[in-house]
Amino acid sequence: MxxxxxxxxxxxxxxxxxxxxxxxxxxxxxxxxxxxxxxxxxxxxxxxxxxxxxxxxxxxxxxxxxxxxxRAGAANYSHGNNxxxxxxxxxxxxxxxxxxxxxxxxxxxxxFMGAPEGAIPIELTGQQFVWNIRYPGPDGKFGALDIKQINDQAGNPLGVDSKDPAGKDDITVPTMAVPVNKPIELRLRSKDVTHSFFVPELRLKQDTVPGMVIRIHFTAEKVGRYEIACAELCGLGHYKMRSFLDVMEQADYEKWLKEHAPQP
Ligand SMILES: [Cu+2]
Structure with a gap:
């Protein structure tokens, strides 16, 4: 035996x-x-x-x-060995x-190390139960936010201040597009509770915490569509809180930006 x-x-x-x-x-x-x-x-x-x-x-x-x-003989008793x-x-x-x-x-x-020079800034805000992704637009500046102007139905889930000219060209979308082989600086925020940004293919997982802006950066090297999951149990709809990261060729990315630019 x-x-x-x-x-x-x-x-x-x-x-x-x-x-x-x-x-x-x-x-x-x-x-x-x-x-x-x-x-x-x-x-x-x-x-x-x-x-x-x-x-x-x-x-x-x-x-x-x-x-x-x-019959193999009893093992020796040992009282520890320092x-x-x-x-x-x-x-x-x-x-x-x-x-x-x-x-x-x-x-x-x-x-802890900042994004490389010239990284594209993208803001990603978790909210029960969607991701809001914001680009600064051609001026390169994010518009100021005003919580009183938050209006999900009117397409302003982040409360981009209508009085700030820098916000006029901001693009707010539910999925993230990035050009391939270009450094991206993510600014992670949350609108309500703690969520967690997770893209398995990037091996990046970072909580988004209310009241904080957390910066991380990456450079995607392969064109394709990758899932952005919420990796923090954030409420009843947590299981369906997902978005996508679309890694595109530069030309496709520029086309995408034009298509999603706000109508004047
Ligand atoms: Cu979540």
Whole structure:
């Protein structure tokens, strides 16, 4: 019986590891530099923890095999071992803190380092249960906002101030279009509760918090349509709060901007 149990332990451990090696069930392909860095970081963590996992399970099977038989002799009683405890605790600490410091650098590049010069500013405001996406228009300036002028029915969900000339050419739409290979600076806001901007292909997930403007940036490198999901349970309609990120060729993007410009 111990032999069978050991074989089952080894088989289950290997069986669990195989989908990771073969990548039969994996993330969607990333479409930006940050995404590749996140994937690298993820793979590194996975390999390190995977090796530890396999070794630990192999040892578990061996112990079952070695001491599982009734006549194999009783295992020695041990009342702790300070040297071993210090060793494995510090090894675990070094591993976890090291991985965290490495991962933090990838995260900080998106959150603490500003967008590159000339990035296209796009404002994205979460609201129960839609995303409002605003472009500054040809003048490059977002119009001032006035909460008293918020009117969803009249097509002014953000309350763009009608008295501010900079807001006259602002474009407010429900889906986001960006040109391929151009840096984008997102300014994330919320109109009511906490939402979370999430595009799996960009490996970007960031809460939108009422009263805050949170800036992140990305450069999408592949034309296509990607889902923008809300990744924070924000109310009854949370499940249907989604939009799309359309990555386009530059010419298509310019055409899109013209088509969505407000009528004078
Ligand atoms: Cu939401």
């Amino acid at each position: 111990p032999f069978l149990l050991a074989v089952v332990i080894w088989a289950v451990s290997l069986g669990l590891a195989i989908p990771f090696f073969t990548r039969t069930w994996w993330f969607p392909q990333s479409i930006n530099e940050h995404g590749r860095q996140v994937d690298q970081q993820f793979m590194f963590t996975l390999v390190v923890t995977g090796v530890v996992f396999i070794l630990a399970q192999a040892a578990l099977g061996w112990v079952v095999l070695r001491f599982g038989r009734p 040297t071993m405890e210090v060793l494995w605790t510090s090894a675990t600490a070094v591993l976890f803190i090291g991985l965290t410091i490495m991962g933090q650098r990838v995260w900080a590049r998106v959150h």
